Amino acid sequence: MRLHTARRSALPRALPRLLGSLLLIGAAGVSTACAAPTASAAGSEAAVLAPRPLGQLVPVPASVRPGGSPYSLNDGTRIRVDGSSGEARRIGEYLAGVLRPSTGYALPVTTKDGTDGIRLRLGSRDSKLGAEGYTLTSGRGSVTITARKPAGLFHGVQTLRQLLPARIESDSRQKGPWSVAGGSVTDAPRYGYRGAMLDVSRHFFSVTEVKRYIDQLALYKINTFHLHLSDDQGWRIAIDSWPKLATYGGSTEVGGGTGGYYTKSQYKEIVNYAASRYLEVVPEIDMPSHTNAALASYAELNCDGVAPPLYTGIEVGFSSLCAGKDVTYDFIDDVLGEVAALTPGRYLHIGGDEAHSTSHEDYAKIMNRAQATVGKYGKTVMGWHQITGATPVKGAVAQYWGYDKTSAADRQQVVDAAKNGTRLVMSPADRVYLDMKYNDQTVLGLKWAGLVEVQRSYDWDPGTYLAGAPADAVLGVEAPIWAETLTDSDDIDAMAFPRLPGAAELGWSPAATHDWDTYKLRLAALGPRFTAMGIDYYRSPQVPWPAESASAG
Structure with missing residues (x-):
């Protein structure tokens, strides 16, 4: 695995950080400015508050169809799961554990059916999804993730996380809105x-x-x-x-x-x-x-x-x-x-x-x-x-x-x-x-x-x-x-x-x-998310990181 003869030198240790909970909750949020915004600042703020485009994900999905109204989490949002599946319930609780600290919302997980909220569904009949694929549909009233198997449902939840603002990963309450762009994603892996x-x-x-x-x-x-x-x-x-x-x-x-x-x-x-x-x-x-x-x-x-x-x-x-x-x-x-x-x-x-x-x-x-x-x-x-x-x-x-x-x-x-x-x-x-x-x-x-x-x-x-x-x-x-x-x-x-x-x-x-020129833009958009998760990542000059995360690292 390794061909080398170099000696290990003394290494400076990075500054200590809180590791947060074991549900992938970071140690730092994204700060907001206190001064009155200029026109350009207001434009930047609007861009930050706009829902993340459905295709701006890593890994990029197999198929994306944007369109329609976004969905917004609020203090009344429920996570609705299949009552017949203990794994769906557990995935719902996992998702709630990720979202609660930053939103401050209760986000109860329920087996009661409904057309609103975040809906996690097993039993898709689409054989092309396989064991790990999923579909995600977002509209004004709900976000629905559907999969054939629990692994696919879990992967769909990871997509939902990335579609929410980066500050969703913070371990302290952050300012909303918490919007997901309208449209649909159909996704399954290339390799098992x-x-x-x-x-x-x-x-x-x-x-x-x-x-x-x-x-x-x-x-x-x-x-x-x-x-x-x-x-x-x-x-x-x-x-x-x-x-x-x-x-x-x-x-x-x-x-x-x-x-x-x-x-x-x-x-x-x-x-x-x-x-x-x-x-x-x-x-x-x-x-x-x-x-x-x-x-x-x-x-x-x-x-x-x-x-x-x-x-x-x-x-x-x-x-x-x-x-x-x-x-x-x-x-x-x-x-x-x-x-x-x-x-x-x-x-x-x-x-x-x-x-x-x-x-x-x-x-x-x-x-x-x-x-x-x-x-x-x-x-x-x-x-x-x-x-x-x-x-x-x-x-x-x-x-x-x-x-x-x-x-x-x-x-x-x-x-x-x-x-x-x-x-x-x-x-x-x-x-x-x-x-x-x-x-x-x-x-x-x-x-x-x-x-x-x-x-x-x-x-x-x-x-x-x-x-x-x-x-x-x-x-x-x-x-x-x-x-x-x-x-x-x-x-x-x-x-x-x-x-x-x-x-x-x-x-x-x-x-x-697979295309570097488009990938580097999607990767750059992850910079604030890395920061919110407490990850002090390498700011590669090959990637156009947003200004808020472009400091040397």
Whole structure:
């Protein structure tokens, strides 16, 4: 996943901010001026108060038909949900929790039918919507969101949030009006896999910080959350059969901090929280390399029986499980079995990248045994694209993180596997690795894959990026964020935003809609929303941010 040898420098920490509630409520509102407005100021205010155009969304919807009168929330608005669906009720309560702090309205959630208010409906007969699509219709009396399945209803709610003024995301009462433009949206995703990865191994992130990121992902209709749970610098999940993995292997991180790990209860809490936002968790246990934390915890896992010291640097590829020991396969079985039992999702990710100190024969032996173990526990194998150097099992998913400097031979190996049935998730490092520096002045991040400004991150197509790979082999796109230099939520915000919404759009929106010149305008309109949510994002000069959010950052 990472090719670098840079040393980690001391990093200034961002100013502390309130994280707000776990319902994606930000810490700061949009201020209003006190002086009498000039003509130009009045025009600007009118523009701010006007409903957001239906098509000014990220991800951009598949179909938009503007027209008719806007809908306005007021102190009598009710959220009406299907009485037969507990999930519809829960989504309604979620929406109310987002809207109440900023509006000050009661917004009761009711199963009583009516033609007014915000109406959430399940049971659409439009098969084109699939499991995640929705329709949204707005008029003078109501906003109605209809879907076939709860996930689609939830995604429609995220669209409604973006159609409301940015200050809706504030955690304190704000001035209205709260209007939604008239018209209709019909929307469904291009890809079924739209992911983001968080590296909690190089630096540990608390449950609260992880939940905050999940909430941010949900707003952009991302449906998969990949957790990188083990690496050389730290082991982050409790394993009953190998307890020192967490208690010792999890006791440090890059730079020598105290690290940490998730108890099984905490991991379940993360999984359940993600599920409540319709994200599937993909846990990763990296092997055969990126295993120093495990090797340091148990000497018997080393070929020479000697445990190495804990590691706090950022070099890669030096560690390896021992292919010739039976205990290695006991370890793999125990760990994957326990993680599988905690994870209701379809996938187990077994890493497989940067095994520079492992022979090809040993690599293939370990990865093929691990794949069989994943199948034994009823899960689908995922691995970094180097897994194609072993023998991918039927249905395996290879996550392609190659970039412009990836060799033709490596690319062809992945293409050949895709032609033979291996499915692909696209994560090119020089496009959607969110820890890559924006420019040479970026304090955080690394640049081994190059500098990745916002346009470069957006301006590519997952379906055609890997020349020769069948388009139907591509399941979707994932944006990883590695944590060599990131230590808290502020750091995640600075590197993920504003690039993350673009990755989400590449996964959701039709390929024909991908256009930088129109996207940058829609992205610019998100600036005040980032601010209202307490996100101190990178103000890229490539994006025409509105004046209220154009200060240096």
